[in-house]
Amino acid sequence: MTNITYDQTGVHVQFPGWEATMTGLPKLSISRAAIRGVTSEPGWTSEILGMKSGLVISGYRKLGTFRHPSGVRRLVSMKRGHPLLRIAVDRAAVGFDEVLLSTDAAESIAADLRSDVHS
Numbered sequence: 001m002t003n004i005t006y007d008q009t010g011v012h013v014q015f016p017g018w019e020a021t022m023t024g025l026p027k028l029s030i031s032r033a034a035i036r037g038v039t040s041e042p043g044w045t046s047e048i049l050g051m052k053s054g055l056v057i058s059g060y061r062k063l064g065t066f067r068h069p070s071g072v073r074r075l076v077s078m079k080r081g082h083p084l085l086r087i088a089v090d091r092a093a094v095g096f097d098e099v100l101l102s103t104d105a106a107e108s109i110a111a112d113l114r115s116d117v118h119s
Contacts, residue, residue, distance in 0.1 A: 002077040004085070004103050006113065010035070011087065013101065015077070022054040022063045023075060030087065030094055037088035038113040040106035044078040045086075065096075074098045085109055 003014040010031040020026040044062070050072070054064010062078045075096045078084060083106035087099045103109065 001079070002101060002103075004101055004105070004109070006109055008032075011099075011109075011113070013077075013099070019063060019077065023077070024053070024065065025075075028075065028094070028099070030089055030099065032113075034090040034093035035087060035113060036090060038110045039086045040110040041084040041086060043082070044080055044084050044102060045100065049074060049076060072097045074100055076100045078102045083107060087113070 002019060003016065005012045010029060013028045013030075015023050015026055048068070049062070049066035050068035052064050052066050054062075054066075054076070056062050060080050062076050064076060066074045066076055068074070073091065073096050075098075078100055079102040082102035082104055085101045085103055085106040087101070089096060089099060091097050
């Protein structure tokens with residue numbers, strides 16, 4: 001499963017093994033300066049994410065890059081049954097507009113990151 005850590009420098013995401021193949025990235029670091037907003041949700045989102053490059057197992061797992069027709073680009077690692085951490089980021093700095101990650105620690109990570117968000 002995707003490994004999410006954070007510290008004073010930002011959020012660090014590691015995609016082990018086959019997850020790296022599906023996302024096209026072995027890891028992603030998001031500096032705190034690049035974070036525009038953070039929320040947590042009780043479970044994964046059912047919104048339309050757009051065209052995917054990666055893996056979708058309907059009703060269970062979404063993993064990869066999704067491009068919405070509006071132009072929003074998301075990096076997604078969601079698994080049903082786990083809370084969702086939604087991080088809005090500076091696309092120029094990170095390459096995505098949002099990063100959506102399932103983690104049981106979503107609320108505590110979001111609370112910690114919200115205290116430092118630079119608008």
